[in-house]
Amino acid sequence: MAKEGELAAFTAYAMTFPDNFLALVDTYNTLSSGIPNFLAVSLAMEARRLFQQCEEVFGFPFAGLAIVVSNDLNESTITALNDEGHEADVFGIGTNVVTCQSQPALGVVYKLVELEGKPCMKLSEDVEKTSLPTAKAAYRLYNKAGIPAVDLIQGLWLGVF
Incomplete structure (x- = not known):
């Protein structure tokens, strides 16, 4: 094979x-x-x-439980899964339904970073899927010419600018 x-x-x-x-x-x-x-x-x-x-x-009824597959699915990945003989019941398609993939798209996922004041972190073997714990504030800093120079993300526990 x-x-x-x-x-x-x-x-x-x-x-x-x-x-x-x-x-x-x-x-x-x-x-x-x-x-x-x-x-x-x-x-x-x-x-x-x-x-x-x-x-x-x-x-x-374990056999009756639904298996949901997601993670940037599109027509070609679903076709490949079908060819493999998957056992998924549902495909969770988000980004590829609401955006034109021939043009750049921003894939966004919201992750829990804090619950009732306690930091939460998602761990994953994929470094890109790992989250940093605690609530944050995002700032865009501009140079003297008014051009964006740097984006800054800081934990809220450090205070606000």
């Missing part, structure tokens, strides 16, 4: 042959990618089995 990366290949193979999953963990780098990718796919398969068993034992 030709896929973009080892994890994608392992996942596709496991979905195609769920009862006969076999992964060659030494294809790229055994310790850095092969074994972690194998474990990720194996754990996902086992979690799926456990959810199915819980549904049977406890009668909780």
Whole structure:
């Protein structure tokens, strides 16, 4: 199976042959990618089995829960997901619905930074998706010619200019 990366290949193979999953963990780098990718796919398969068993034992309708996929989705990414045989029930499409992607667009996400006076921070492996905690104030500073020179963001606990 030709896929973009080892994890994608392992996942596709496991979905195609769920009862006969076999992964060659030494294809790229055994310790850095092969074994972690194998474990990720194996754990996902086992979690799926456990959810199915819980549904049977406890009668909780796990199969009825909706899987929502989002994150800058567009027609081509949805087509690629469809080609992969995804199990998503809903696509959350925001930026690509309300903007023309052939022209520059600003993708904006609001994140909780403080709750009842206590700082909150979103952690993510994607540095761009990590947030800085606490409420902030934004300032644009201009030079003597009236041209924007710098944008400044500071925590409100430091006071206001």
